[in-house]
Amino acid sequence: MQPIDLLIEADHVLPVRPARVVLADHAVAVDDGRIVALLPRVEALARYAPREHVRLGESVLLPGLVNAHTHNPMTLMRGLADDLPLKPWLEDHIWPAEGRVMGVDYVRDGVELAIAEMLRGGTTACNENYFFPDVIGETCRRHGFRVTVGIPVIEFPSAWARTRDEYFERGLAVHDAFRGDPLVSTSLAPHAPYTVGDESFERIRMLRDQLGIPVHLHLHETRGEVEDARRASGMRPFQRMQALGLVDASLVAVHMTELSDAEIEHCAAAGVTVVHCPESNLKLASGFCPVAKLLAAGVTVALGTDGCASNNDLDLIGEMRTAALLAKGVAGDARAVDAHAAIEMATIAGARAMGLADAIGSIEPGKQADLVAIRLDEIEAQPWYDVAAQIVYAGHRRQVSDVWIAGRRRLAGGELPDMDLESIKARARRWRQRIAAR
Amino acid sequence: MQPIDLLIEADHVLPVRPARVVLADHAVAVDDGRIVALLPRVEALARYAPREHVRLGESVLLPGLVNAHTHNPMTLMRGLADDLPLKPWLEDHIWPAEGRVMGVDYVRDGVELAIAEMLRGGTTACNENYFFPDVIGETCRRHGFRVTVGIPVIEFPSAWARTRDEYFERGLAVHDAFRGDPLVSTSLAPHAPYTVGDESFERIRMLRDQLGIPVHLHLHETRGEVEDARRASGMRPFQRMQALGLVDASLVAVHMTELSDAEIEHCAAAGVTVVHCPESNLKLASGFCPVAKLLAAGVTVALGTDGCASNNDLDLIGEMRTAALLAKGVAGDARAVDAHAAIEMATIAGARAMGLADAIGSIEPGKQADLVAIRLDEIEAQPWYDVAAQIVYAGHRRQVSDVWIAGRRRLAGGELPDMDLESIKARARRWRQRIAAR
Numbered sequence: 001m002q003p004i005d006l007l008i009e010a011d012h013v014l015p016v017r018p019a020r021v022v023l024a025d026h027a028v029a030v031d032d033g034r035i036v037a038l039l040p041r042v043e044a045l046a047r048y049a050p051r052e053h054v055r056l057g058e059s060v061l062l063p064g065l066v067n068a069h070t071h072n073p074m075t076l077m078r079g080l081a082d083d084l085p086l087k088p089w090l091e092d093h094i095w096p097a098e099g100r101v102m103g104v105d106y107v108r109d110g111v112e113l114a115i116a117e118m119l120r121g122g123t124t125a126c127n128e129n130y131f132f133p134d135v136i137g138e139t140c141r142r143h144g145f146r147v148t149v150g151i152p153v154i155e156f157p158s159a160w161a162r163t164r165d166e167y168f169e170r171g172l173a174v175h176d177a178f179r180g181d182p183l184v185s186t187s188l189a190p191h192a193p194y195t196v197g198d199e200s201f202e203r204i205r206m207l208r209d210q211l212g213i214p215v216h217l218h219l220h221e222t223r224g225e226v227e228d229a230r231r232a233s234g235m236r237p238f239q240r241m242q243a244l245g246l247v248d249a250s251l252v253a254v255h256m257t258e259l260s261d262a263e264i265e266h267c268a269a270a271g272v273t274v275v276h277c278p279e280s281n282l283k284l285a286s287g288f289c290p291v292a293k294l295l296a297a298g299v300t301v302a303l304g305t306d307g308c309a310s311n312n313d314l315d316l317i318g319e320m321r322t323a324a325l326l327a328k329g330v331a332g333d334a335r336a337v338d339a340h341a342a343i344e345m346a347t348i349a350g351a352r353a354m355g356l357a358d359a360i361g362s363i364e365p366g367k368q369a370d371l372v373a374i375r376l377d378e379i380e381a382q383p384w385y386d387v388a389a390q391i392v393y394a395g396h397r398r399q400v401s402d403v404w405i406a407g408r409r410r411l412a413g414g415e416l417p418d419m420d421l422e423s424i425k426a427r428a429r430r431w432r433q434r435i436a437a438r
Numbered sequence: 439m440q441p442i443d444l445l446i447e448a449d450h451v452l453p454v455r456p457a458r459v460v461l462a463d464h465a466v467a468v469d470d471g472r473i474v475a476l477l478p479r480v481e482a483l484a485r486y487a488p489r490e491h492v493r494l495g496e497s498v499l500l501p502g503l504v505n506a507h508t509h510n511p512m513t514l515m516r517g518l519a520d521d522l523p524l525k526p527w528l529e530d531h532i533w534p535a536e537g538r539v540m541g542v543d544y545v546r547d548g549v550e551l552a553i554a555e556m557l558r559g560g561t562t563a564c565n566e567n568y569f570f571p572d573v574i575g576e577t578c579r580r581h582g583f584r585v586t587v588g589i590p591v592i593e594f595p596s597a598w599a600r601t602r603d604e605y606f607e608r609g610l611a612v613h614d615a616f617r618g619d620p621l622v623s624t625s626l627a628p629h630a631p632y633t634v635g636d637e638s639f640e641r642i643r644m645l646r647d648q649l650g651i652p653v654h655l656h657l658h659e660t661r662g663e664v665e666d667a668r669r670a671s672g673m674r675p676f677q678r679m680q681a682l683g684l685v686d687a688s689l690v691a692v693h694m695t696e697l698s699d700a701e702i703e704h705c706a707a708a709g710v711t712v713v714h715c716p717e718s719n720l721k722l723a724s725g726f727c728p729v730a731k732l733l734a735a736g737v738t739v740a741l742g743t744d745g746c747a748s749n750n751d752l753d754l755i756g757e758m759r760t761a762a763l764l765a766k767g768v769a770g771d772a773r774a775v776d777a778h779a780a781i782e783m784a785t786i787a788g789a790r791a792m793g794l795a796d797a798i799g800s801i802e803p804g805k806q807a808d809l810v811a812i813r814l815d816e817i818e819a820q821p822w823y824d825v826a827a828q829i830v831y832a833g834h835r836r837q838v839s840d841v842w843i844a845g846r847r848r849l850a851g852g853e854l855p856d857m858d859l860e861s862i863k864a865r866a867r868r869w870r871q872r873i874a875a876r
Contacts, residue, residue, distance in 0.1 A: 078820075078821060078822070078823075078828075078832055079822055079823045079824055079827045079828050079831060080823050082776070082777060082824065082831060083773055083776035083777065083827075084772050084773065085771070085772040085773070086772075089772070113817070113820065116817045117817055117818050120817065120818070121818075279763060281767070282763035282764060282766055282767040283763055283772065283831070284766075284772050285766040285767060285769070285770050285771055285772040285774070287767075288767060308832075311831070311832075312827070312828075312831040312832040313818060313831070313832045313834075315818075315834070318756070318759075318834075321756075322760070322763070325717060325721055325760070326720060326764075328521075328720055328721060328722075328723040329719070329720040329723060329725075329726060331723070332723050333523070333723055334522050334524075334527070334722050334723040335521055335523070336723070338520070338521035339520060339521065377863070379554045379558065379863060380555050380558070380559075380751060380753075380835075382516075382551065382862075382863050383514060383516060383867060383869060383870035383873075384516070384517055384870070385516075385517045385518050385519075385870065385874055386517055386520065389517045389520040389750070390516075390517050393517060393520060393721070393749070393751070394516055394517060394746075394749075394750040394751045396751075396756075396834060396836065397818075397834060398834065398836040421817055424817065424820075425815070425817060425820050428820040428821040429820070429821060431821060432821035432822070432823065435821075435823075436823055
């Protein structure tokens with residue numbers, strides 16, 4: 001009998017790779033934070049002597065969900081300003097509020113609140129895009145949560161950095177600080193074509209080539225953005241990114257609601273990863289990302305919640321449902337983005353967006369043991385005919401019972417053993433007072 | 439001190455009428471199943487001597503949610519066939535499955551499962567549209583759940599009735615059986631213009647005038663339905679309903695994805711109630727109901743989940759979110775269907791769709807005490823800035839703690855005191871075997 005750290009049995013395992021498979025009565029063997037094997041339950045019991053043995057019943061075990069685009073400190077601004085379009089929402093509400101609170105404490109408390117919500121909803125990793133990436137990385141590391149922190153680049157001063165040079169200097173220091181960290185990686189995160197100049201983009205391209213990390217960029221969020229750019233410069237932002245040499249396999253392009261067929265082909269040919277944020281796009285009336293067309297062209301499409309101020313939650317199960325439903329409506333085809341496709345967006349595609357395609361996103365030997373268990377024995381899940389469809393179309397986040405990250409159990413029976421929820425809630429209430437003050 | 443049955447205190451009360459109001463530190467006084475008063479907490483404590491006293495903390499008390507279009511027995515077909523358009527979904531999957539199981543036991547077990555799910559999600563009433571309305575009504579009455587059962591009319595034989603005359607005879611017997619029932623009312627439920635002939639519609643018009651009950655009809659669910667009718671008869675189905683005298687204030691028109699501006703104006707002038715089923719419309723790629731236009735024209739728009747086979751849940755909190763988000767995307771306007779508008783759709787507008795506008799749908803003295811409490815102290819609800827927005831954009835159904843129907847507590851602290859969940863689940867699993875058998 002082979003000694004291992006952990007064996008998890010489940011009635012159903014949905015490994016994502018191989019694609020579109022649901023295995024009955026299987027078990028996942030974990031050792032030293034990694035997946036050692038995925039095999040039939042009876043074989044596992046005969047082969048392994050686990051130090052910890054978890055028997056899930058009428059549940060499905062999945063790779064941990066990956067939120068491919070978030071601004072987690074903004075969880076403290078959940079519902080600060082609703083039912084407004086992007087421009088007044090940002091300029092009249094979000095930016096002034098951020099001006100009042102931006103700093104180490106706000107970022108740390110917001111990220112802790114977000115981690116609690118994400119763990120309870122089955123999310124094990126996120127692709128972060130905000131100021132103070134050092135604080136974000138440290139907070140995630142402290143709670144055992146996996147993150148890719150974006151190195152922010154934007155052409156205006158903030159509490160994080162005053163000048164372009166300072167953005168790059170501080171950002172590179174963050175990259176160095178987390179080099180080799182098992183849970184924290186980095187990306188380059190220029191805010192958007194309309195807030196970042198060509199000189200910065202050129203430095204980003206050089207750094208990308210040097211460091212080999214993704215470029216995480218808001219792109220074509222609205223038709224207005226595309227039209228404004230064309231009026232001003234004669235070029236669509238995507239075209240400008242092409243001219244700057246940024247459209248390649250390292251580009252993680254978020255939103256992409258406004259795309260020509262030719263641009264979709266360019267994305268496919270270049271290996272761009274698109275991050276779709278359906279609830280944010282709907283809430284801000286930003287437009288509809290042509291997800292079915294992108295997938296048909298062979299583009300990798302991941303899923304993000306965006307920040308809580310434009311969603312207003314970090315619920316990837318809900319986001320999968322919205323993505324699967326909306327894609328059908330937009331394509332006029334009920335076959336578009338089926339349940340398995342939605343689950344791939346929230347797992348393996350998100351892994352790629354984080355620059356971690358080889359490390360997470362599926363239950364395969366050698367990968368990190370980032371796992372989530374979803375109960376199917378609740379009244380809301382009965383009866384079920386197809387496990388994947390059940391999760392996407394009827395699942396809700398409180399059916400998530402257990403979460404492991406790198407083999408460590410971070411949610412156990414719906415409870416968070418390592419987090420002080422009362423303290424997190426008390427701090428959230430205090431920030432509400434400061435943020436709401438006008 | 440005035441003796442009453444029940445006093446419920448809450449940090450927040452959202453009464454729906456008056457519109458767009460959230461009251462802090464209020465209480466609802468209930469006696470004999472009805473709301474006696476809604477008043478500040480301190481006044482209530484000075485005035486009433488309640489036999490039962492419930493102190494909700496950081497919660498919001500709302501009128502019970504109303505599901506304005508459901509086929510609840512189909513909860514047993516949750517996820518039977520997904521990612522398919524309406525026609526093959528119905529003809530190749532749903533109808534054959536119904537043929538195998540239709541009858542008293544299937545309808546009763548499906549409705550019990552649905553009631554458990556609805557109560558746990560804050561729904562206190564539903565507008566039902568299915569065969570065996572007698573069984574549906576009796577099952578709801580037994581569990582203290584409020585329902586308007588549709589009298590089904592369709593031009594093909596079923597286990598419920600073999601001929602047109604039998605549909606009307608059995609339906610009228612159901613109407614008579616529930617006359618005066620405090621929880622069960624009736625409507626006329628011709629299936630759709632493409633499955634019901636003019637002769638039946640004429641009888642329905644006469645019965646409507648005689649009985650004074652709503653006509654609950656699937657109408658303009660897809661563009662295909664409208665185009666087929668126009669090719670066959672030269673008339674759009676809405677036009678045919680006008681010619682038959684059915685477009686008036688008793689018409690409850692479900693789906694309405696395909697509407698001209700003139701038809702929207704006719705709906706407004708006639709006082710038609712539209713029921714929007716956003717998740718079903720998306721899932722079957724049926725089209726987009728122009729909700730913002732309908733509301734701007736003054737049309738009452740209620741909210742329904744449709745059956746669980748095309749949703750796949752009975753979660754009205756989720757449906758409010760989908761409705762509010764989707765309306766913004768479709769209208770291209772982030773101001774469309776704000777949080778209060780979505781809550782009105784799921785309460786007072788639904789009351790009207792059920793023919794119960796004077797009895798339920800708002801927290802007003804004299805109305806039935808159908809109430810729901812939603813917790814705001816969970817991590818996923820923190821922080822909150824606007825209570826209405828919090829429920830619609832960040833709320834999830836497991837935050838529902840308590841539900842009262844006609845003053846009786848049917849959900850208490852998230853538990854169902856009067857239902858045997860294990861028995862309901864066991865029966866759901868048995869039906870799954872029979873339904874899945876090919």
